[in-house]
Amino acid sequence: MNAYRAHTDQPCLQLKGVVKRFGNTTAVGGVDLQLAPARILALLGPNGAGKTTTIEMCEGFTAPDEGEISVLGLNPSTDADALRPRIGVMLQGGGGYPGARTGEMLRVVAACALDPLDPEWLLQTLGLADASRTPFKRLSGGQQQRLSLACALVGRPELVFLDEPTAGLDPQARHVVWELIDSLRRDGVAVVLTTHLMDEAEALADEVVILDHGRIVAAGSPGELVRRGAEQQVRFTALPGLDLSTLQATLAGTHRVDETSPGSYLIEGHLSPQLLTTISTWCAGMNVLMTELQVEQRSLEDYFLDLTGREMSYR
Numbered sequence: 001m002n003a004y005r006a007h008t009d010q011p012c013l014q015l016k017g018v019v020k021r022f023g024n025t026t027a028v029g030g031v032d033l034q035l036a037p038a039r040i041l042a043l044l045g046p047n048g049a050g051k052t053t054t055i056e057m058c059e060g061f062t063a064p065d066e067g068e069i070s071v072l073g074l075n076p077s078t079d080a081d082a083l084r085p086r087i088g089v090m091l092q093g094g095g096g097y098p099g100a101r102t103g104e105m106l107r108v109v110a111a112c113a114l115d116p117l118d119p120e121w122l123l124q125t126l127g128l129a130d131a132s133r134t135p136f137k138r139l140s141g142g143q144q145q146r147l148s149l150a151c152a153l154v155g156r157p158e159l160v161f162l163d164e165p166t167a168g169l170d171p172q173a174r175h176v177v178w179e180l181i182d183s184l185r186r187d188g189v190a191v192v193l194t195t196h197l198m199d200e201a202e203a204l205a206d207e208v209v210i211l212d213h214g215r216i217v218a219a220g221s222p223g224e225l226v227r228r229g230a231e232q233q234v235r236f237t238a239l240p241g242l243d244l245s246t247l248q249a250t251l252a253g254t255h256r257v258d259e260t261s262p263g264s265y266l267i268e269g270h271l272s273p274q275l276l277t278t279i280s281t282w283c284a285g286m287n288v289l290m291t292e293l294q295v296e297q298r299s300l301e302d303y304f305l306d307l308t309g310r311e312m313s314y315r
């Protein structure tokens with residue numbers, strides 16, 4: 001894709017202390033974030049966390065009650081006319097005209113752009129070429145979803161907001177969309193997407209922000225979050241009632257050591273080859289045979305559960 005390439009290191013998206021209330025509900029309760037060009041930001045969070053409200057404020061559909069939002073250096077509430085041609089927006093749940101045919105709809109959107117992508121190429125890439133003459137209301141949910149994505153991208157935006165871009169897609173279509181989003185980044189486009197799918201965030205995002213009850217509860221690269229959340233565990237079985245104090249002393253307070261049930265031992269903390277050597281040397285020193293050794297790593301999903309008390313994947 002031959003999209004815009006940003007010529008600046010300035011963030012293309014910046015939120016400072018953004019608050020949005022609906023009556024007594026604080027949908028977004030003081031969010032700060034920024035995104036550089038050619039980066040992908042994933043907003044993760046359970047239902048009602050404030051993801052859609054956050055991106056709708058960035059898109060200029062609703063104004064924040066407090067705080068500041070800068071999108072490509074513009075205020076989305078007051079500079080909407082200047083901003084609209086430069087951003088791509090894919091709303092949750094599609095948003096097409098029921099009677100319009102697929103190809104027709106994409107060509108109309110393309111005609112509004114100064115330098116659009118080739119609609120036929122986009123239809124082909126997203127597997128919609130055969131449905132080009134099908135009215136929007138007759139498309140399957142996944143096809144509607146892909147057409148909405150095509151409409152968001154056809155104008156060669158500099159920044160794209162995608163609200164759950166792969167919701168309801170089968171694994172093959174999901175991968176096509178992932179590849180397309182990845183190619184946007186290669187062409188210098190910045191992408192903000194919301195998702196409930198941890199694997200989607202891990203596969204695509206440079207940065208992940210986890211929202212809960214309108215607040216950021218964790219932020220970082222997927223790798224950082226995995227490391228932060230992924231406390232590791234080693235379990236082994238051996239004779240019951242071993243005196244763990246010497247192992248505890250050897251591990252110098254860096255790990256928790258416990259006999260969880262007779263003969264079942266659990267060591268929690270940072271996992272390293274040295275840790276496994278320490279445990280086996282300790283057993284060998286007492287002439288105790290380990291009968292089972294298991295290494296477990298807690299996932300980003302477990303970390304999310306710890307932070308929010310709720311499962312990530314609900315669909």
Ligand SMILES: Nc1ncnc2c1ncn2[C@@H]1O[C@H](COP(=O)(O)OP(=O)(O)OP(=O)(O)O)[C@@H](O)[C@H]1O
Pocket residue numbers: 022025026027045046047048049050051052053054
């Ligand atoms: N127009 C509105 N009027 C009243 N309350 C709203 C409105 N829009 C959002 N809310 C409330 O704000 C909170 C955040 O909603 P939002 O849609 O931003 O969450 P979300 O993280 O996108 O959720 P989901 O994953 O279900 O799409 C929710 O409690 C929601 O009910």
